[in-house]
Amino acid sequence: MSSNPPPPTSKQVQSAPADAPADAPATESTTARRESISQRSENSQTAADFIRDQMQLEADAREALPYSIENCTKPLGSLRQNVFACLTCNPPPHSPAGVCYSCSVQCHGEHELVEIFQKRNFTCDCGTTRFTSDQPCTLRINSETNTKGGVHSEPADPNNKYNHNFRNRFCSCAIDYNPHEQKGTMFQCLGLGTHEDGGCGEDWYHPGCLMGLGPKWYESSKGNSKSNRNGDGSLPTITEDGLPPDNAAVADGEDEEEEDDAPLPDGFPSEDDFDHFICYKCVDANPWIKRYAGVPGFLPAVFFNKGDGASSPKKRQRDDEDNVGDEANEAKRLKSEQTEQGPLVSSTPQDNTPGAEVAGNLKEESKIETEEELTREIACKLDSLPSASPGQFSLFVRDNFRDQFCRCSKCFPKLLPHPQLLEEEEAYEPPLTDEASEHASTHASGSIYERGESALRNVDRVRAIEGVMAYNHMKEKLKPFFEQFAGSGKAISAEDVKEYFAKLRGDQEAIQEAGEAAKADNRHEQSGY
Structure with missing residues (x-):
């Protein structure tokens, strides 16, 4: 082994002058170590910074989970509410279960959850069998x-209905939903039936699957559309030298951005043209609703399989409008003929006395009203609608579609099992977190800072005064410690805090041990090994 000293490393300290004390290298090493630690304390922060960061984190959490998580909805009974399935507690193919918003955070926050969004007539299953x-x-x-x-082990609600959404499967393609891989928008059916009676149970669908094309139908046609046409449908432009134009690079960049959003199939309505939709499964389970396709409030039928010989949506819409117009003209003609014939005259002999005349008039008016009621009951809207188109199709509706349903004595019973067709549904939402924290006085709500203030207000007065006095005493002790760092602008390291509190305790032995340990570390570093 060479007797020459090794080259200095970044941790070595230069030799002290000859007239320096013997312990000078150790003192300088300790100072250098403290400065090095202080410089590396990039994560050091003041109390104000810490409180501000904590409040920002809580604000971010409230934005992600804006509602109160203090109460389970099971005591409220059956509701239309946001439902979550826990795959950790109920992995497929075990019995499915759903929990409310609050229980998904408080009781299953560390589990694998599936957000099913809103389900009607559902009671929270948390804490049940x-x-x-x-x-x-x-x-x-x-x-x-x-x-x-x-x-x-409480009894579960037997009226809860489950479909494959509770196993993290959605759409008729039964794909396992992965939000990181999913492209495009999925649409939730109004749900006119459960899975047991042929409906979908408010399932979510890909646009392509509603038309029988599959969830990734656009991938097969993407290459052809890019190679043959520009984004606006026109043929590509080629310059005289055979090179693509300068704007080709820009178009390619736009294509890459558009790849994140899956396009809608041809014939599928734009998202701005409808408010709700009813899938082909629910339409098949309720075939009476097929005749409303294309009437005001309803878009033309969107067929599940275009290869079934069905006409195009535009042609079907024109045909339906023509049929509705012809039948409306026929109804006007019949009404005109009835008006020309004059009012109905009773053939019953009447008395000429004034009392008998009044009674006869009342009887005649009552008869007319009865006939009008019977006429209204007989006049079913479906009689003026064209026959239903053959094949499977989905219905897309606008916000006024409920006003178009016939409510005659024959049709109204078909609407009763589906309240969502009669009026807009109200979904339960827990109170917002901010509102809950403003009116709460317990430690279970509010930010950490607010909980501390609340706890301080509830402390016994004598103990509160003692605590304030202890705080002031500690503040006076710490003030010189903070001032020395405030003057130099250095960050406070953990070693600085430990050393200062050791001095406050009078733990000189601990200080000496720390100094000796520093000397040993210094000698080890200078050895070069």
């Missing part, structure tokens, strides 16, 4: 202990 007893609901009151949490 659809979950094991070791996965209780932490939000409801336990009837045995009269305390919050620990609720399990």
Whole structure:
């Protein structure tokens, strides 16, 4: 081994002058170490910075989860609400279960969840027999202990309906939904039936699957459309030298951006043209609704399979409008003929006395009203509509579609099982977090800063005064410590804090041990090994 000293490293300290004290290198090493630690304390922050960062994190959390998570919705009964399926507690193909918004965070926050969005007539399953007893609901009151949490094995609502969404499968293609791979928009059906009776149970669909093309129909035609035509449908332009024009690079960049959003198939309505839709499964389960395709409030039928010989949507719309116009003209002609014939005259002999004349008039008016009521009941809107088109198709509707349904004595019973066809549904939403924290006085809500203030207000007065005095005493002790760093602009390291509190305790032995440890580290670094 060479006797020459190794070359200096970045951790070495230069030799002290000859007249320096013997412990000068150790002192300088300790100072250099402290400065090095201070310089590396990039994550050091003041109390104000910490509070500000915490409040920003809580604000971000409220934006992602804006509603209160304090109460389970099971006591409220059956609701239209946001539902989540827990694949950790109920992995396929086990019995499915759904939980409410609050339970998805408080009881299953660390589990693998599937957001199913809104489901009607659903009661939260958390803490019921659809979950094991070791996965209780932490939000409801336990009837045995009269305390919050620990609720399990309660009977589940037998009226809850489940489909394959609770297994993270959506659409008629039954694809496992992955939000990171999913492109384009999926649409939720109004749901005119459950999975058991032939409907879909408010399933979500890809536009291509509604037309029988599959979820990724656009991938097969993407290459052809790019190679043969420009984005506006025109043929590509070639310059005299055979090179593409200068704007070709810009068009390619736009194509890459558009790849994130899957296009809509030809014949599929634009998202701005409809408010809801009813899938072909639910239409088949309720064939009476087929005749409304193309009437005001309803878009022309969107067929599941274009190869079934069905006419194009535009042609069907023109035919339907012609049929409706002809039948409307016929109805006007009949009404005109009835008007020309004059009012109906009763053949019953009438008395000429004034009392008999009044009674006869009342009887005649009552008869006319009865006939008008019968006429209204008989006049079914479906009689003026064209016959239903053959084949499977989905219905896309506008916001006024409910006003178009016939409500005669024959048709109204068909609407009763589907309240969503009679009026707009109201979905339950928990109160917003901000509103809950403003009116809450418990430690269970509000930000960390607000909880601290609330706890301080609830402290006994004597203890509060003692705490304030202790705080002031500590502040006076720490003030000189902070001032020395404030003057130099250096960050405070963990070693600085430990050393200062050791001095406050009078722990001189600990200080000496720390100094000796620093000397040992310094000698080890200078050895070069």
